[in-house]
Amino acid sequence: MIQITGHDALLIIDVQNDFLPGGPLAVPDGDAVVPVINHLTRLPFGQQAASQDWHPPGHASFAGAHPKGAAPAGTWPDHCIAGTRGAALAASLDQTRIGLIVRKGRAPDVDSYSAFLDNDRVTRTGLEYWLSGLGIRRVFVAGLALDYCVAFTAIDAKTLGFDTFVVEDACRGIAPAPDATWRTLGGHGIHRVRSGDLAGA
Numbered sequence: 171m172i173q174i175t176g177h178d179a180l181l182i183i184d185v186q187n188d189f190l191p192g193g194p195l196a197v198p199d200g201d202a203v204v205p206v207i208n209h210l211t212r213l214p215f216g217q218q219a220a221s222q223d224w225h226p227p228g229h230a231s232f233a234g235a236h237p238k239g240a241a242p243a244g245t246w247p248d249h250c251i252a253g254t255r256g257a258a259l260a261a262s263l264d265q266t267r268i269g270l271i272v273r274k275g276r277a278p279d280v281d282s283y284s285a286f287l288d289n290d291r292v293t294r295t296g297l298e299y300w301l302s303g304l305g306i307r308r309v310f311v312a313g314l315a316l317d318y319c320v321a322f323t324a325i326d327a328k329t330l331g332f333d334t335f336v337v338e339d340a341c342r343g344i345a346p347a348p349d350a351t352w353r354t355l356g357g358h359g360i361h362r363v364r365s366g367d368l369a370g371a
Contacts, residue, residue: 171369172335176216179306181297181327182207183221183285183313183320185263188249188256195249197315197342201260206340206365207312208264214370217269217304219297221285221319223250224257224273231281244281252276272297283322286330298330308333310368316343317351324360335361337368 185207187193190200211218225231232248233241250257252273259265272295274282282288286297301309309332311324320341328334336355343351352362 172363172367174213174215174310174368174370176214177305177307178215179217179219179301179304179309180210180213180215181219181221181285181309181311181313181323182211182263182268183311183323184223184250184315185220185260185313186222186250186256187258187260188223189314190260193249193256194247197344198346200314200342201262203313203340203342204260204262206337208262210310210312210337210340210365210368211264211267213368215267215310217301217306218267219270219272219285219300220259220265220268221272221274221297221313221323222257222259223275223282223319224252225250225275226278227251228278229275229281230279231275250275270297270300283319284326285319285323286326301332306332308335310335310337310363312337312340314342316341316348317345318343321351321355324355325358328358328360333361334359335363337365338362339364
């Protein structure tokens with residue numbers, strides 16, 4: 171059993187309407203993470219933060235921003251446009267203990283999977299400084315999608331010096347088989363846990 175303390179943070183990644191069933195970029199079974207994350211929010215984490223994709227209209231990552239049939243690899247259906255209902259955090263997500271919301275992917279020509287760094291690997295969101303300044307040593311990552319924004323966030327957290335855990339049952343991925351993602355995360359020294367492994371001190 172892992173005891174959660176004030177030096178731990180919960181990072182809730184992209185639990186947004188456009189990634190839930192019915193959204194234009196729905197993650198299969200994505201709504202199943204919400205009750206698990208709500209359980210996690212009641213544990214005595216020192217801090218809780220959430221991220222949101224927050225794209226301007228016509229973002230470079232949108233397939234619709236390119237001529238029909240000419241969308242480059244790595245583009246997605248238009249999603250999480252800033253200020254829209256689709257970009258909002260799920261109404262069923264318990265947000266009462268979230269102390270910081272990081273909005274990423276705001277630059278029109280650069281995408282951002284990680285809650286720490288844009289995909290240019292230069293632009294930082296400031297999340298690391300917020301966590302470090304508040305004495306956080308371990309982070310527990312949950313949300314959508316496991317094989318993209320959760321994995322990128324976890325790898326960056328580990329690289330930036332945080333002991334990093336991904337909560338398996340609080341994540342869902344786009345790929346039907348997550349084994350390759352878990353191998354990648356394990357190769358970076360990231361711990362794989364389940365919500366039932368965590369407890370209050």
